[in-house]
Amino acid sequence: PASGESQRLIITKETAAVRPHAVAAVLRNITFTQERYDSFIELQEKLHQNICRKRSLVAIGTHDLDTIDGPFTYTAKAPAQINFKPLNQTKEYSATELMSLYKTDSHLRHYLHIIEDKPVYPVIYDSNGIVLSMPPIINGDHSKISLRTKNVFIECTATDLTKAKIVLDMMVTMFSEYCAQPFTVEEAEVVYPDGKTCIYPELAYRTEKLSSEFINRKVGINESTEKIAQLLTQMCLKSKATGAGDEIEVEIPPTRSDVIHTCDIMEDAAIAYGFNNIIRTTPRTYTVANQFPINKLTELLRQDLAAAGFTEALNFALCSKEDIADKLGKKIEDTKAIHISNPKTAEFQVARTTLLPGLLKTIAANRKMPLPLKLFEISDVVLKDETKDVGARNSRRFCAVYYSKSPGFEVIHGLLDRTMQLLEVRPGPGEGYSIKAADDCTFFPGRCAEIFARGQRVGRLGVLHPDVITRFELTMPCSALELDLQPFL
Known part of the structure; x- marks a missing residue:
């Protein structure tokens, strides 16, 4: 941060009963056009549907940072104690009223079951008591993103911390290109109930080692170690031959959370090589097909x-x-x-x-x-x-x-x-x-x-x-x- 002080998100112990984890980050001096804005909202929706498992694992909240003041507090309260004006509404509602209101909403009613039977609902406040969001249902209208928004505060509440980190990484790596200084993100500090402090986003890189013989055998090709390292680099997996036999060292960036195992790396090598370029061979085993x-x-x-x-x-x-x-x-x-x-x-x-x-x-x-x-x-x-x-x-x-x-x-x-x-x-x-x-x-x-x-x-x-x-x-x-x-x- 230019000021030297990070935005802070403080998690209270009450959240343990509903959604115990949260991560956050800030995108500064971003420029939205209508196309970028639509893409930003669509990205959130697609992440909510797949990796977030319809918001049950992770819920993403994006806010106009210039309309709110940190530090932010992530807590959980009884439904009757939560009052705010939700996104695109004209008046304030209690959380209980919102649950009734959204039962007929074609979009939001699918997420009500995640928290409606809980004794407390999660909620995020700023230092002035303004409600940012009631995850995983709806954001507050006060801090909504618009085309004029310059600074975006992103928070992800979750039941699975690993998934939350992945989702935050995806959001900031994809939209940091629209910042005044492209591909920069401002860190945020998350304070846990036990006093432990974590800095997000982690944007963690990791390395995997595998042999070119493994890739050649599994894909059905015969390429040199250097050529396979080159193919993997084309797939955004920075790779090099280590010189120790046919070993390849592959760097997996935060943008590739789908790479879990060496088999995923092998598949990327096959895609870069081109499936249609793999020579067809007759199986060595003699089999006769028959109808059931x-x-x-x-x-x-x-x-x-x-x-x-x-x-x-x-x-x-x-x-x-x-x-x-x-x-x-x-x-x-x-x-x-x-x-x-x-x-x-x-x-x-x-x-x-x-x-x-x-x-x-x-x-x-x-x-x-x-x-x-x-x-x-x-x-x-x-x-x-x-x-x-x-x-x-x-x-x-x-x-x-x-x-x-x-x-x-x-x-x-x-x-x-x-x-x-x-x-x-x-x-x-x-x-x-x-x-x-x-x-x-x-x-x-x-x-x-x-x-x-x-x-x-x-x-x-x-x-x-x-x-x-x-x-x-x-x-x-x-x-x-x-x-x-x-x-x-």
Whole structure:
């Protein structure tokens, strides 16, 4: 600092309950244009989304230093005790009121859960008691950045100190080029509750050593140690041959936080060399590729089902909860469905557990086509399975529907017989196949049967219940067949 005294950020012990870490820095005599300003805000947003993990690990605050006075205090208070005018608002709110206000905000509501159930909320004050920000939700309006801003105070509060250092390094290294003296940053002093003082940003460089033989072997090239050092230098990793055999010393700057391991350095060498310049070689091991049996069976079945007069449909593997439960007359709890934790649309809430809704929606979208409509699909469904390491498994299913003025149960029954003929399963009990009357709320009472093959239940067929047909916006009778293909391998 020109004055010889750094800006100070004092952390109090109350922050330990919510976000215990903070780092800070100052960019002096910066010149903003509209383009630079937009880029500055966009950089913060992109960092918030990726490395900051939607602000849960780190929250960035940028402030006009000329509107506030240090030293700054980072503390945590009960929501009712925090009052300030938030960014782009016209009046003051308490933290409790802000939480209610932003519950309907399309942008900020996604971050409320980070602190809303905490007894205290983090807050940063200047020496005059002006609120700079309530991380990780919103900055104060008083210190907001504008095109006229010359000096920027950057603070990052965090639950992970390493990530906070990385984010601060990225902010200052990218935007220090717009300072009056390019690529300079003013340090800030952070005082911890135990009295320990740290200076930020650290802008730490580190060195890694690796051999050119390692890079040559992994990438599949044959270059000299000097040439590889040159390639790495092109990728902003200043490198040189140490002279000790084929050893290369690589300096990793603070701008390359993505370099964690020597494998990352090897990948950079490959990119600099050019993937298209790596000579293709035949593997030394003799391997014969083969189709998965289930995929081969699927391909063969598709041909013959199409020959039987049915048209193939391909639908999304994700669907709404309504499609696989309410519309079929079932409860979502009974479906063993895998739920998407953050669905972007109501149409894609769960992974499908049956192929039937997809085919019925396809018919609904093609009601103007001449009758009868005969469709089939052979695809995977996803089911919960605690025995699998991911808690779920894929199951290959075959589903067919017949939609016309009459139910056409005999057509679907005939297709079942043809399918079993193709699978080389004879009619009859034991090792053969048979059907047995069953009750299912999706099907019309007395018009539903379970299919048994080789001693196990493999599917169902029948005439769909009128309520199911109506829920899918259809007006005519429909017969359906659904079969699990896994047991036939």
